[in-house]
Amino acid sequence: MRRGPRRVSNRGRDLHRGGSRRGRAKNSWFSHPRASVDPFSGPRVIEQAAPKSLPPESASILWLRNDLRVCDHEALALANTSGTMVPVFIFDTSKFGIKNASPWGFQRNGPFRTVFMIESVKDMQQNLRLRGNDMLVRQGDPVTEILDIAKALAESGFDSVNVVAHKETTWEETKDEDALQAGLKRLAQETGKDMEAYWLWGSTMHHVDDVPFNPGGPGLPETFTAYRKLVEGKKTPVREEVPTPERLNPFPMELRLRSDRFPSLRNDLQVEGLCDPLDHAFPHPLGAMDFVGGESNGLDRMNEYIWDINGLECYKETRNDSGKRNFSSKFSPWLALGCISPRTLYWQVREYEQKKVANDSTYWMLFELMTRDYFRWVSASVGTKLFAVNGYSGRSVGEPSLFDVNPAAVRPIHRTRLQKWIEGKTGAPYIDASMRELALTGFMSNRGRQNVASFLIHDLEFPDWRAGAEYFESVLIDHDVASNWGNWAYLAGVGSDPRGGRKFNVVKQSKQYDPEGWFITRWCPELIDIPPPMIHEPHLLSSEALKEVGITEGETYPTPIVRLPTAPSSQKEQ
Ligand SMILES: Cc1cc2nc3c(=O)[nH]c(=O)nc-3n(C[C@H](O)[C@H](O)[C@H](O)COP(=O)(O)OP(=O)(O)OC[C@H]3O[C@@H](n4cnc5c(N)ncnc54)[C@H](O)[C@@H]3O)c2cc1C
Known part of the structure; x- marks a missing residue:
């Protein structure tokens, strides 16, 4: 799928507004919101195993977040065992726009990612419709919206309403999960209905239940190399993909559950950096690739890179170069929103190794997917320390940061x-x-x-x-x-x-x-x-x-703002 030119303002380059406009007193104590120790942050790994199936007479709400795919989707497979399934994606409006900017003054989701996200949600909706279901799209606070849907399902006569979702590991996401769990408990008491939230795993190549350490606990090796050696040494298997359902159980159209329109970047989400007719076209003509969101495009890219152009064969030699479509896989935007599953990629690499060639490059793709996994386990292990200025080395989980920068x-x-x-x-x-x-x-x-x-x-x-x-x-x-x-x-x-x-x-x-x-x-x-x-x-x-050569020093091109290195000056330098 190709899209026509879109306009993005180069004001995207001037997103930085600085913290001072947010009204903080100079030199006052500052605590990064995501680094503060928050007693309400929920568990970062699955604490209770989900059932294998749900009662056929129950309704399930499939809460989609960073898992916008129908292939290899544990949560979709479970939600689809209930007789009625309501998939929903919620644009969390508190994470968009300059008014919700981060401490250093940047909008949390800029135009590139927001456009990619909207495309991915549309593609997901389409893929669910093709299989006989549908998807609600909402804008607002995810917990409030899900509870609203759960209430509507309970009021329409379902005695059992379950929320099914893939587990996340990072602070804001697990906080939402915790709040949802508490909200469902309250709603169950109010309505007298059964309400549960079930969490499944879907974001890493190695499954959370298979890794040879206690994920979310202190057992994670402190370096990636130690982690990789452990996983490889123990021959930790990668599970088969969850089969893609051909038909899905029906969506309850008759209930007329509210679905908002797809948000507009500027009016609904207040995302800046768009639509100035004098600015350059988006996608930028010099960009390494025209990224279009959605599982369909992600799988197309996977097939192109692995099978059509044999990118895997020389991946290790080209991956460090910049600026061209096939120097590296460019899978990352689709992986980040879960449009492709890392397990799907694993099995594609294995198939390529069997059918074409197995070499350092094919191994290196799996190596990088392990790197990605490792950072997931780190986030599960260190919690809010991931956002602390003094970081998480030493794994001092839960302690406040020693100092902060205002x-x-x-x-x-x-x-x-x-x-x-x-x-x-x-x-x-x-x-x-x-x-x-x-x-x-x-x-x-x-x-x-x-x-x-x-x-x-x-x-x-x-x-x-x-x-x-x-x-x-x-x-x-x-x-x-x-x-x-x-x-x-x-x-x-x-x-x-x-x-x-x-x-x-x-x-x-x-x-x-x-x-x-x-x-x-x-x-x-x-x-x-x-x-x-x-x-x-x-x-x-x-x-x-x-x-x-036509350059006026400091005008046509800047003189360096700091002294640039010549030869490597220390062993730490690469
Ligand atoms: C400062 C910094 C910030 C980064 N921020 C992100 C980010 O927000 N999102 C993101 O997906 N990646 C991030 N990376 C990792 C890496 O740069 C990108 O994943 C990669 O450049 C994406 O291009 P690709 O898909 O062509 O990668 P490829 O080289 O083709 O690698 C295949 C896949 O392996 C994974 N991968 C590769 N390298 C890394 C790595 N160092 N860490 C984690 N996963 C890796 C990615 O999922 C990638 O898509 C960051 C790296 C650095 C140094």
């Missing part, structure tokens, strides 16, 4: 650095190209992400790595709480890294991963006449030499 009190020089980093105007070409790509397309390669994060933390010495994580959360089309915050904490040296932080030598990395400067000139066209290797370090050229 966005309103950050020095102007750091505020300026953050803004230049966001705009891709730091004077470090590889960083600038990567940040411009992110702002205009919502995507950046893994290598780019590692470098720009390291640059903000270690070169720009920004006092709070979470500003970067929040910006990524806002702009990334594939934002995933566990992967984003876990990777940022790792690079900041407060996550799962035995080396205490990763500093990347951005000049060395630029020369290594973009030797000809192809990616740099794509996003920094003003540098096009500087031949490699100098394109990686234009600041080393004299003013005269720069003039010869």
